[in-house]
Amino acid sequence: MNxxxxxxxxxxxxxxxxxxxxxxxxTPIKFQLDWRFEGPSAFFLLxxxxxxxxxxxxxxxxxxxxxxxxxxxxxxxxxxxxxxADLAALMEFHANNPDAPNxxxxxxxxxxxxxxxxxxxxxxxIKTPADLAGKKMGAPVFDAGRRxxxxxxxxxxxxxxxxxxxxxxxxxxxxxxxxxxxITGFTFTSLLNIEARxxxxxxxxxxxxxxxxxxxxxxxxxxxxxILKENPAAVRAFLSAFAKGxxxxxxxxxxxxxxxxxxxxxxxxxxxxxxxxxxxxxxINSPSARAEGFGQVSxxxxxxxxxxxxxxxxxxxxxxxxxxxxxxFLPTAKELDILPKAKK
Numbered sequence: 468m469n470x471x472x473x474x475x476x477x478x479x480x481x482x483x484x485x486x487x488x489x490x491x492x493x494t495p496i497k498f499q500l501d502w503r504f505e506g507p508s509a510f511f512l513l514x515x516x517x518x519x520x521x522x523x524x525x526x527x528x529x530x531x532x533x534x535x536x537x538x539x540x541x542x543x544x545x546x547x548x549x550x551x552a553d554l555a556a557l558m559e560f561h562a563n564n565p566d567a568p569n570x571x572x573x574x575x576x577x578x579x580x581x582x583x584x585x586x587x588x589x590x591x592x593i594k595t596p597a598d599l600a601g602k603k604m605g606a607p608v609f610d611a612g613r614r615x616x617x618x619x620x621x622x623x624x625x626x627x628x629x630x631x632x633x634x635x636x637x638x639x640x641x642x643x644x645x646x647x648x649x650i651t652g653f654t655f656t657s658l659l660n661i662e663a664r665x666x667x668x669x670x671x672x673x674x675x676x677x678x679x680x681x682x683x684x685x686x687x688x689x690x691x692x693x694i695l696k697e698n699p700a701a702v703r704a705f706l707s708a709f710a711k712g713x714x715x716x717x718x719x720x721x722x723x724x725x726x727x728x729x730x731x732x733x734x735x736x737x738x739x740x741x742x743x744x745x746x747x748x749x750x751i752n753s754p755s756a757r758a759e760g761f762g763q764v765s766x767x768x769x770x771x772x773x774x775x776x777x778x779x780x781x782x783x784x785x786x787x788x789x790x791x792x793x794x795x796f797l798p799t800a801k802e803l804d805i806l807p808k809a810k811k
Contacts, residue, residue: 493526494701496694499541499550500532501686504731506743507655509723510577511551514712516726523704529730534609536560539689542571548694549705551577553611554684555776558791562782571689572793575706576764577713578685579756580677582653582749583612585619586661587672591648594672596679600626605647608632612651615676615683617779622680639664655745659738675749683772684764685750690796699796707798710762714805717752720744752806761803764792 500508511529514520520527530547532538535556542550543560554573561570585604587593593602596619606613613630620628631647639660642650650657654675661671676683688706695702716723720743724736750756759765766788773786797803 499547506739512726519708558786573687575688578750581683584654585674587649596623602648606651
């Protein structure tokens with residue numbers, strides 16, 4: 468009897484120890500999105516929902532955000548390990564906080580082009596960038612397109628404009644009401660929001676920054692120096708699992724949206740599927756992304772962007788391209804070969 472009890476007790480203790488070891492090997496990672504749970508967030512929610520992060524021994528928590536600036540700040544503060552943010556916002560943080568001890572760095576490019584656009588209603592008479600001179604522009608003060616507008620303005624020789632600020636939910640409403648002549652915003656966000664307010668797609672003018680001489684990078688996965696130093700293996704595992712999930716998202720966007728619906732049950736599934744597809748087509752599987760390779764950047768293009776952001780954002784110090792990017796944690800070329808073939 469005692470012998471049988473001892474065998475059972477020993478087996479139970481071994482099981483507990485094994486569970487503890489397995490649990491200890493799982494690395495918790497807090498991930499900060501740049502925005503609400505909308506279509507493009509499927510790129511992070513799908514690998515979490517399908518267990519890709521778990522299979523990589525990672526316990527990943529994905530939280531919604533309220534702008535790239537906030538995502539950068541939260542990773543810099545140590546509240547989050549990794550995040551998703553506009554590269555220009557990261558550059559600005561570096562240049563304005565040269566003595567900050569924990570400046571995040573970009574480790575994988577996701578939006579190879581900035582999603583920023585200028586949008587107007589056709590009835591306004593605005594057809595080209597030059598038509599914006601003297602007009603009233605609208606956007607939240609932190610909007611990436613508004614911050615980078617001086618670059619768009621210079622590239623297209625646009626005269627002076629005036630700006631009106633508002634909270635994000637009011638941006639498209641104020642355009643439709645005629646309170647402003649044009650707005651800046653991410654194409655896949657503002658375009659669909661304008662349509663949702665009753666305007667037909669053919670009645671909207673969209674001037675995407677990349678199509679008008681502005682070759683800025685968009686959003687990248689960013690990391691705190693702390694996790695890069697203390698657990699580089701976890702960072703590499705995260706990026707590999709993310710790439711695997713990203714491939715699946717692009718292969719079946721409609722199915723991927725279900726992972727967004729699971730986090731925010733009130734989303735409009737059809738609208739968010741369109742938003743996700745628009746993001747894929749315009750900034751993720753773009754010609755420049757296919758040329759440079761998913762996840763990667765071009766050195767000369769990155770340096771040019773650093774110079775442009777320094778000027779447009781009037782930063783305290785000049786942005787140093789080499790300080791904001793670290794591509795050494797990227798998965799293999801085979802793992803990054805995930806972009807759908809260009810449609811002929």
